[in-house]
Amino acid sequence: MVLVIIMLAVNFFISWSNASICGRYWSESKREGGGLRLYMICGYIQSIFGFTMVYAYTLLLIAPVFMQMKGMDQDSIYYFQDLAANLTYLVVVFPILSSGLVILIKGYIITWENRTASNIIVSGWNTYAMAHNTISAFREVPSALRKVMEAFFGKRKKGKETLVLLVIFLVILALLGGYFTASTILKNADKEFDAYEHARSKAKKKLEGMTAEEAEKFINKQKEKKNMSAAEVDGLRRKIQKREVDWLETRVIDFIPREETTYVVSSFIFIEMYFAFIEMWIEYKRYLYYNKHINK
Numbered sequence: 001m002v003l004v005i006i007m008l009a010v011n012f013f014i015s016w017s018n019a020s021i022c023g024r025y026w027s028e029s030k031r032e033g034g035g036l037r038l039y040m041i042c043g044y045i046q047s048i049f050g051f052t053m054v055y056a057y058t059l060l061l062i063a064p065v066f067m068q069m070k071g072m073d074q075d076s077i078y079y080f081q082d083l084a085a086n087l088t089y090l091v092v093v094f095p096i097l098s099s100g101l102v103i104l105i106k107g108y109i110i111t112w113e114n115r116t117a118s119n120i121i122v123s124g125w126n127t128y129a130m131a132h133n134t135i136s137a138f139r140e141v142p143s144a145l146r147k148v149m150e151a152f153f154g155k156r157k158k159g160k161e162t163l164v165l166l167v168i169f170l171v172i173l174a175l176l177g178g179y180f181t182a183s184t185i186l187k188n189a190d191k192e193f194d195a196y197e198h199a200r201s202k203a204k205k206k207l208e209g210m211t212a213e214e215a216e217k218f219i220n221k222q223k224e225k226k227n228m229s230a231a232e233v234d235g236l237r238r239k240i241q242k243r244e245v246d247w248l249e250t251r252v253i254d255f256i257p258r259e260e261t262t263y264v265v266s267s268f269i270f271i272e273m274y275f276a277f278i279e280m281w282i283e284y285k286r287y288l289y290y291n292k293h294i295n296k
Contacts (some may be wrong), residue, residue, distance in 0.1 A: 004061075008054050015050030018043045019182045023189025039106055042099035044182065049092040052178030056088040059170055076163060083151050084167040086144035091171060093137050097130075104130050215240050 022043040029040040063084075064077050104126050111119040151164055219240065223233055 012054045015047045019047035019185035023186035024193040026190045042102045045099040047182035051181045055177040056174035
């Protein structure tokens with residue numbers, strides 16, 4: 001149980017970080033479009049469903065206490081926990097995997113271009129998280145889908161209809177909580193951070209320390225990227241020589257430090273821990289019941 005709580009806290013921090021990074025470049029990504037926009041959207045998705053996981057499984061840890069206070073029997077509580085855990089898993093698994101794949105590939109590119117310790121660590125975590133999440137999906141999705149389909153469309157025991165509605169309410173509540181939390185953090189970060197000004201500041205520092213050889217390499221790179229004419233190249237060369245950075249406003253992506261836009265993939269490991277905990281708890285209760293009523 002302690003490990004489950006720790007991993008919930010880790011995923012909460014990851015989701016917060018992703019939303020904050022996303023917000024810093026959200027408005028600018030709309031203007032830039034292309035790969036930067038896709039990358040920001042994937043980070044936003046990771047944050048929403050990361051928070052959703054945290055809220056859903058936190059509610060699942062708390063709900064049994066109130067259900068016991070209302071006098072519900074243990075079988076009903078286990079049914080509720082199991083169904084809610086599986087439905088939540090199905091809601092989050094595909095968005096996390098699809099957006100995580102984009103983040104993983106982009107992370108490899110960032111790490112290759114900037115081989116810093118932090119980038120290597122994040123890429124290592126993302127590789128582990130995606131591998132673990134994919135294996136988890138192949139193992140858990142069929143079972144979770146079967147249980148959810150049986151609960152929604154199969155024959156239910158009397159009294160289970162209310163529990164199914166409670167499960168749906170819990171998952172919707174967690175999803176809304178994830179969306180509004182991620183959106184609030186994103187909007188606040190977007191208001192507080194000017195990516196263009198940040199990029200110009202970084203560019204100015206880079207230009208001030210740029211040698212003539214480095215300047216020519218940069219100019220050639222810009223020429224290839226933008227298919228610049230000879231006149232445009234000469235104009236860019238003069239601006240670099242004068243250390244002017246006003247022209248950067250339309251190409252913020254060229255000077256955004258790559259490590260500042262590195263997202264972290266949320267891990268499903270705490271979900272598996274939760275599943276294991278529930279299974280062990282159920283078996284333990286069955287063992288106590290057997291000793292109390294059968295072995296008399």
